[in-house]
Amino acid sequence: MTQVHGIGPGTVLGGRYAVTLRTSEGPHHERWRATDNTLDREVVLVCFPVASSVASATLDAARRAAGIEDPRLVRVLDVGTDVDIAFVVEEPLTGAMPMSHILHSGGLPAEEVRRIVGEAASALEKARHRGLHHLTLTPSSLLRMPDGDVKVRGLATDAALVDAERSSDELASRIDAVGLVKLIYAGLTGRWPAGPAGASRARPVGLEPAPTMIGGVAAPSEIAVGIPNDLDLVCRMTLNEDRGPVSPGDLALQIAPWPSEPPTSDGATGIRLPAQSSEITPAGGSPATAPRYGPAVAGPSGDLYARLAGRRGTHDPGGDAAGAGASAGAAGAANGSAAGAAASGAASAGVAAGAAAAGAGLASGGQGAGDALKPAGAASGVASAMGERVSSFARAAADKATARAAERRIGRHDEPFHGEDIAIDQALEEPPTAEIAAPLVFGGTPERPTGAQSRIALAIVGALVLVALVIGINNVAKIGESDSPAEARPTVTVTRTRATPTASATTQQAPPPTTPSDTQSPNDQPVSIVGGSSFDPQDDGEESPNQVPLAFDGDPSTAWKSRWYGSDTYNRSKEGVGLVLDLSAPTKVREVELTLPAAQDVSVFLADEASLDRTQEIGKVRDTSGSVTIKAPKDIEAGTKVIVWVTRPAPDEAPNHYRAQIAEVVVR
Numbered sequence: 001m002t003q004v005h006g007i008g009p010g011t012v013l014g015g016r017y018a019v020t021l022r023t024s025e026g027p028h029h030e031r032w033r034a035t036d037n038t039l040d041r042e043v044v045l046v047c048f049p050v051a052s053s054v055a056s057a058t059l060d061a062a063r064r065a066a067g068i069e070d071p072r073l074v075r076v077l078d079v080g081t082d083v084d085i086a087f088v089v090e091e092p093l094t095g096a097m098p099m100s101h102i103l104h105s106g107g108l109p110a111e112e113v114r115r116i117v118g119e120a121a122s123a124l125e126k127a128r129h130r131g132l133h134h135l136t137l138t139p140s141s142l143l144r145m146p147d148g149d150v151k152v153r154g155l156a157t158d159a160a161l162v163d164a165e166r167s168s169d170e171l172a173s174r175i176d177a178v179g180l181v182k183l184i185y186a187g188l189t190g191r192w193p194a195g196p197a198g199a200s201r202a203r204p205v206g207l208e209p210a211p212t213m214i215g216g217v218a219a220p221s222e223i224a225v226g227i228p229n230d231l232d233l234v235c236r237m238t239l240n241e242d243r244g245p246v247s248p249g250d251l252a253l254q255i256a257p258w259p260s261e262p263p264t265s266d267g268a269t270g271i272r273l274p275a276q277s278s279e280i281t282p283a284g285g286s287p288a289t290a291p292r293y294g295p296a297v298a299g300p301s302g303d304l305y306a307r308l309a310g311r312r313g314t315h316d317p318g319g320d321a322a323g324a325g326a327s328a329g330a331a332g333a334a335n336g337s338a339a340g341a342a343a344s345g346a347a348s349a350g351v352a353a354g355a356a357a358a359g360a361g362l363a364s365g366g367q368g369a370g371d372a373l374k375p376a377g378a379a380s381g382v383a384s385a386m387g388e389r390v391s392s393f394a395r396a397a398a399d400k401a402t403a404r405a406a407e408r409r410i411g412r413h414d415e416p417f418h419g420e421d422i423a424i425d426q427a428l429e430e431p432p433t434a435e436i437a438a439p440l441v442f443g444g445t446p447e448r449p450t451g452a453q454s455r456i457a458l459a460i461v462g463a464l465v466l467v468a469l470v471i472g473i474n475n476v477a478k479i480g481e482s483d484s485p486a487e488a489r490p491t492v493t494v495t496r497t498r499a500t501p502t503a504s505a506t507t508q509q510a511p512p513p514t515t516p517s518d519t520q521s522p523n524d525q526p527v528s529i530v531g532g533s534s535f536d537p538q539d540d541g542e543e544s545p546n547q548v549p550l551a552f553d554g555d556p557s558t559a560w561k562s563r564w565y566g567s568d569t570y571n572r573s574k575e576g577v578g579l580v581l582d583l584s585a586p587t588k589v590r591e592v593e594l595t596l597p598a599a600q601d602v603s604v605f606l607a608d609e610a611s612l613d614r615t616q617e618i619g620k621v622r623d624t625s626g627s628v629t630i631k632a633p634k635d636i637e638a639g640t641k642v643i644v645w646v647t648r649p650a651p652d653e654a655p656n657h658y659r660a661q662i663a664e665v666v667v668r
Contacts, residue, residue, distance in 0.1 A: 004029070004030045004047050004048060004049060004085065005049075005084070006083070006084055006085055007019060007030070007032070007047055007085055009021065012037075013034075013045065013047070013080070013082045013085060013087050014078075014080045014082050014087070015082075016036055016037050016038040017034045017035070017036055017037070017043065017045055017087070017089065018034055018035045018037055019032045019033075019034045019045065020032070020033045020034055020035060021033045023044075026161060026162070027161075027162060028048050028049075028052050028053075028054050028161055028162070028163075029046055029047060029048040029058075029161050030046075030047050030048070031044060031045070031046050031047075032044070032045045032047060033045075033092075034089075036089075041092065042092040042094065043077060043089050043090065043091070043092055044089070044090040044091070044092060044093065045087050045088070045089060045090075046087060046088040046090065046157065046161075047085055047086070047087045048085075048086055048087075048161065049084060049085065049086070050081055050083075050084050050085060050086045051084065052086075053163065054160055054161055054162075054163050055086045057160040057163075058086070058088065058157055058160040058161050059079050059081075059086060059088070060160075061132075061156035061157045061159070061160040062076050062079045062088040062156075062157050063076075063079055064130075064131075064132060064156060065127075065132060065155045065156045065157060066079075067130070068126065068127050068130055068132065068155070070123050070126050070127070070573075071149070071572065072119050072120065072122070072123035072149070072150055072151060072152055072572075073123050073127065073151070073152050073155055074090050074091060074093065074143075074151050074152065074153045074154075074155075075090065075091040076088060076089070076090055076157075077089040077090060077091060088157060090153075093143055093145070093151060093153075095145065095146040096143040096144065096145055096146075096151065097143065097144050097145075098139065098140050098142070098143055099116065099139040099140070099141075099142040099143070099144065099183070099186075099187065100138065100139035100140045100204055100206060100207070102139075102144065103139055103186060103187070103190050103206075103207060104206060105190075106190040107187060107188050107189050107190045107224055108187045108188070109263050110188060110226060110227060110228050110231060111258065111259055111263055112187075112262055112263050113184055113187035113188055113231070114184075114228075114231065114255050114258040114259075115150070115258040115259050115260075115262070115566070116142055116144065116150050116183075116187065117142075117180050117183050117184050117187065117251075117255065118252055118255055118256060118258040118566070118571070119150035119258075119571065120141075120142055120150060120152050120180060120183070120248075121177075121180050121248040121249065121251045121252040121255075122248070122249075122252050122571055122573045123150075123152050123573075124152065124155070124176055124180070124248035125247065125248040125249035125252060125539070125540075126539075126573065127155055127156075128169075128173055128176070128247060128248060128249070129540075131169065132155055132156045133155075133156065133159070133167075133169075133172040133173065133175070133176050134152070134154065134155055134156070134158065134159065134176050134179065135156075135158075135159035135164050135167070135172060135175055135176065135179075136154065136158045136159050136162060136164060136179075137176060137179030137180060137182070137183060138179075138183075138204040139183060139186055139187075139192075139204050139207065140153075140204060141153050141154050141158065142183065144262075148261055148262040170246075173246060173247040173248070174246050174247070176247070176248050177238075177244070177245040177246060177247050177248055177250060177251050178238055178239075178244075180245075180248060180251050181234060181235055181238040181239065181244060181245070181251065182239070184220075184231055184234070184235060184255075185210065185217075185220055185235050185239065186204070186207060188220040188224055188227055188231065188235075189210065189220050189223055189224050190207065190208075191207060191208050191209060191210040191211075191223070192204055192207040192208070192209055192210060193209075193210040193217040193235075193239050194209070194210070194212070194216075194217055194239070210223075211223065215240055216236075216239055216240030216241075217239055217240065219232055219235060219236045219240075220232050220235050230254065230255060231255065234251070234254055234255065249539075249540055253563065256563065256564055256565065256566065256571075257564045257565055257566035257571075257656050257657055257658070258566040258571075258656070259566055259656045260566050260567035260569075260571070260656065525668065526666050526667065526668055527583055527584065527587050527589070527667040527668060528583065528584035529552040529581050529582065529583065529584075529642075529665065529667060530582050530583070530584045531581075531582040532548045532549070532551065532552065532579055532580055532581040532582055533545060533548060533579070533580050533610065534548055534560075534562075534577070534578075534579060534580075535577065535578045535579055535580045535610060535643060535645070536574070536577045537610075537611070537612065538573075538574035538575060538576075539573065539574050539577075543562040543563060543577045543578075543660070544560060544561060544562055544563065547559075547560040547561060548560055548579060550663075551579055551581070551644075551662045551663070551664065551665050552581060552664065552665050552666075553664075554664070555664070556595045556627075556663045556664045557663070558663065559597050559661050559662060559663035559664075560579060560661070560662050560663075561659050561660070561661045562577050562646075562649065562659045562660040562661075563659065564652065564657050564658065564659050565649060565657075565658045565659065566656050566657075566658070567656070567658060568648050568649055568650075568651070568658045569648075570649065570658075575647060576603075576645050576646055576647040576660075577645075577646055577649075577660050578602075578643060578644045578645040578646050578660065578662075579643070579644045579662060579665070580610040580641055580642075580643050581641065581642045581643075581644070581665060581667070582640065582641055583639075583640050583641065583642065583667065585640070586638040586639065586640050587638055587639065587640070587667070588636060588637065588638045589606050589618060589632050589636065589639070589642065589667055589668070590631070590632055590668055591618075591629055591630060591631050591632060591668050592604050592618055592619075592629070592630045592632070592642060592644075592665065592666070592667050592668070593627065593628070593629045593630075593664075593665070593666040593667075593668070594621075594627070594628050594629075594630065594644070594662065594664070594665060595626070595627050595662075595663040595664035595665075596624060596625045596626060596628065596650075596661065596662065596663065597625065597650070597661045597663050598625050598650030598651070598652075598661055599623045599624060599625040599650055600623075600624065600625070600646050600648055600649060600650045600660065600661065601620070601621070601622050601623065601624075601646070601647045601648035602620065602621050602624070602644060602645065602646050602647070602662075603617065603619075603620040603645045603647060604617070604618040604619055604620065604630050604642065604643070604644055604645070605617055605618060605642070605643040605645065606618055606632070606636060606637075606639035606641070606642060606643075607639055607640075607641050607642075607643055608639050608640050608641060609641065610641065610643070612643070612645070615643060616633075616636050616637060616639065617633075618630055618631075618632040618633075618636065618642075619631060619632065623648075625650075642665070642667055644662055644665060646660035646661075646662070649661075
């Protein structure tokens with residue numbers, strides 16, 4: 001550890017930054033709180049010797065990082081030198097809590113991990129487009145503010161301070177993606193995993209290493225309960241199979257959407273979380289207060305009870321056996337193991353076996369092998385679906401039983417524990433419900449159906465096959481009936497009195513001549529849209545490009561839809577997304593008719609290129625859905641492209657799911 005000489009409380013650097021308190025130190029640097037005497041504000045100084053081998057690279061990295069504007073990146077305010085000391089000035093982070101301190105109490109709720117890492121990935125993806133990478137991501141790199149906002153500290157500068165090996169942009173993007181996946185793992189389990197070859201070797205302080213097994217580190221679901229399948233899969237593929245996301249943006253797409261606010265409960269037991277501490281501890285100390293919540297980790301006996309009680313390591317010995325039993329039972333239910341998840345495994349196996357046996361018995365009622373396979377295959381699919389639902393029911397029951405058992409012990413932690421076991425039906429106040437697709441048969445082997453039952457079932461199957469055959473023959477007979485040129489042309493725009501064929505994005509065929517109606521002037525005729533592309537200039541440039549033709553195919557039931565976002569502000573990563581539609585010729589647009597499937601804020605522009613820099617605004621609507629007509633100003637000039645720009649997306653099928661949606665665009 002290199003000590004930075006000549007700096008201490010009261011030192012003034014650059015003639016304005018008065019040093020007050022050292023908060024951390026690294027191999028070549030120290031981090032200090034300071035006061036900016038010029039602007040009378042608190043700042044953070046990263047100080048290192050001018051003669052250090054990393055000084056020049058660090059100052060250069062800080063200057064480049066200062067040029068990226070994103071509220072989720074810790075801002076670099078200034079860089080400079082003072083005699084023998086070089087320094088980087090960062091924005092103050094009053095009340096911030098590093099992820100490394102939060103994890104001292106164990107893993108976080110899965111959706112909070114998704115939110116924190118998702119916000120960090122979006123910010124790093126923006127930096128990646130500017131040629132900057134982090135390269136040394138650890139839990140200390142992510143900060144959670146008192147209001148829940150996420151900050152990423154040390155973009156480019158942390159790597160320069162440790163003299164990280166320079167890599168190509170492609171490899172650096174992969175290193176950051178792997179670092180973010182490791183943060184997901186740490187957030188879910190409270191342990192730090194080893195990474196694949198080429199990943200960052202940075203090791204966080206204070207976290208135990210993840211357990212290893214044949215093939216790599218244990219999956220999060222093998223050491224914690226309540227782990228979502230997508231997060232578990234991305235950890236296993238990235239850390240054990242050297243696959244997974246290749247950039248921060250790739251990871252953000254895989255784990256989206258995420259909630260816009262921190263959770264109020266741990267998501268598995270429903271227990272409300274304590275308020276977040278606003279204190280940050282100096283280097284070398286332990287956090288004075290830290291949130292104590294997260295998934296139950298199958299670790300030492302009674303560990304779940306200690307976390308929920310907020311008395312880590314002080315639980316009474318009498319609770320060890322019950323605590324271990326609850327943790328092991330919950331972990332077994334989550335993983336479907338034969339030993340720990342008796343309810344889940346037995347229920348799933350029973351349903352699958354019963355359905356398969358019933359299917360086999362039905363199929364064997366006097367039919368040949370070929371016919372028998374059909375009902376047996378259907379029974380197998382039903383068995384799989386029912387087994388999945390019963391497994392999730394048992395898993396939820398075991399999780400809640402674990403938490404209720406812990407709560408009961410918490411409520412009487414001042415009384416001696418007498419080794420009382422709590423059954424699942426006693427622990428659950430309101431047992432979770434499971435939607436079962438078919439009647440469940442538990443117990444012994446189902447009885448073989450009678451001959452009459454088999455004949456009835458086979459008659460039903462035969463009738464269904466006959467109906468399908470008739471429909472198929474009818475459809476085959478209709479092939480070729482619509483080959484006439486008049487019917488082959490797609491109709492994509494409907495005027496007030498008659499249909500006008502327009503060229504589609506795929507054929508790009510000029511529309512046939514039409515005669516305007518008596519009630520419609522030639523200027524009101526629809527303009528041909530001959531193509532288009534998705535428009536995402538503030539991110540990766542594309543948003544569902546394959547769906548673009550659906551926005552001008554003449555069918556309002558089909559629509560272009562963007563990817564999902566966790567909030568109606570696009571996770572605060574951009575101002576909007578939309579479409580660029582190409583007109584057949586330079587056109588002085590009079591009006592644009594939009595069909596919006598849900599309420600959104602939309603602006604429409606006329607331009608000659610796919611950019612918002614040099615455009616003419618046709619008009620805008622706010623919180624509008626359905627069919628709406630936007631009139632253009634009379635003095636608008638001709639243009640070749642119409643840009644439909646959605647600045648506030650609409651809520652979609654599920655909570656925290658938002659996306660831009662455009663069903664139809666007609667230009668006149």
